[in-house]
């Protein structure tokens with residue numbers, strides 16, 4: 001990440017101007033020194049709700065496209081070392097794919113990213129039962145989480161890029177969660193090639209909140225085989241081992257001398273087949289890493305991970321204010337999904353780096369709290385920063 005974004009307020013006139021320019025531009029005219037954002041239709045849900053597609057393009061030609069259904073990022077086009085732009089995320093060509101079968105490709109996850117044991121927890125002595133949708137556990141917000149609702153979206157210009165502000169009001173009792181939650185997630189594409197996510201929420205009753213983003217990456221390019229050759233560094237001395245249903249055991253275990261030690265860059269595939277009980281449970285990497293935040297306060301960004309893809313030279317760094325990172329190596333992709341351009345998503349052809357609080361925190365007293373209370377403001381920030389090396 002080359003530059004910290006300076007927060008900028010909305011400017012409706014400029015937004016309208018950008019929209020006008022973007023919509024009226026041909027590809028050649030898009031060689032601008034300004035970032036632009038354009039809107040078009042992406043169809044309708046079965047209930048007849050319109051879904052829009054926003055295309056954000058920065059001054060260097062990087063392009064991020066996101067839809068209002070689930071806030072789903074449908075494509076991210078970034079250059080390789082030779083300057084060749086390519087889409088590096090998994091997904092579908094049309095809304096139907098996302099409606100029919102989506103293992104959370106590209107989506108905003110909420111209210112609670114990852115699992116809650118048996119979907120049950122207690123706050124101040126009162127027990128709540130959430131929807132269960134992953135065996136007997138609650139996963140990624142339940143049967144109809146934030147990935148399956150249509151968000152309102154507003155484009156906003158910033159000093160150094162463009163933003164898209166998604167808002168959604170989650171009603172009291174939705175998927176079993178207490179309280180009305182006002183959620184706001186802002187995607188910003190900067191001219192420094194950073195894709196930044198700001199997650200905000202307020203509530204009128206105590207409720208767990210753990211918002212994240214579930215984009216699957218393949219930095220060689222969508223459809224360019226498995227991700228096992230990507231080199232990954234995770235800035236974590238420890239991880240949270242899991243039981244057979246991927247619920248944390250409660251232990252913070254050092255990564256030293258385990259296949260979970262990514263403190264030095266390692267190919268994802270180099271130890272994924274090791275004889276390790278934790279890897280068998282994944283099966284593969286599907287674990288929360290306890291990030292080294294050292295003295296950094298909860299509002300400062302720290303480097304969580306760095307991924308390089310040797311054949312293309314693409315690099316992605318992940319910075320976050322969060323204490324945890326779920327590294328998921330696409331173990332449940334099994335060739336049953338045909339995605340963009342008919343590409344079949346085989347085993348481990350995409351990976352996710354989901355910044356988060358630890359899974360099952362509402363039931364784990366030694367994990368940082370995820371309970372949001374009335375009067376508090378939830379805020380977390382994560383940045384995916386793109387660059388190249390070699391070439």
Ligand code: BGC
Nearest residue numbers: 103104246286326328332354
């Ligand atoms: C979870 C996986 C799950 C996947 C869904 C990840 O965040 O950790 O266990 O299968 O999401 O696609």
